[in-house]
Amino acid sequence: MSVTARTCLIITCTRCGEVNDECQAIHADTIDDVRAWFSDWQWSNPDTPELCPGCVADLDCERDGHQWKPWQSATIPGREHIRFRSCAHCSDLEHAA
Incomplete structure (x- = not known):
């Protein structure tokens, strides 16, 4: 052995x-x-x-700003007025009514 x-x-x-x-x-x-x-x-x-890697991406965005994707409308019935977008780099989300 x-x-x-x-x-x-x-x-x-x-x-x-x-x-x-x-x-x-x-x-x-x-x-x-x-x-x-x-x-x-x-x-x-x-x-x-x-x-x-997730924290590296978060810190990159804190330092350099987010890389926002285009705004999208929610697909939930009755909530189509809610719009959201996500960051292409860190996947942070932002929404607006």
């Missing part, structure tokens, strides 16, 4: 608390494996991912 040592990592977003991407823990042989797995996260230093 052979034994292989692996590092178990639980990566948590420092802003929203999201854990990893779609799994609770990953097992990596090297930090390069971790970097590849979390390439869409923001890294402030080479060893620690800090912000998940």
Whole structure:
């Protein structure tokens, strides 16, 4: 029987608390494996991912402004007068009556 040592990592977003991407823990042989797995996260230093992709998008929009899609009318019967739009980058919503 052979034994292989692996590092178990639980990566948590420092802003929203999201854990990893779609799994609770990953097992990596090297930090390069971790970097590849979390390439869409923001890294402030080479060893620690800090912000998940959703928070990176939110902060981009806070800094640079939203990328609003065109206004749309609601499709709920009796509520067609309500209009809404969403941001193409962070998926924030805005509505108007």
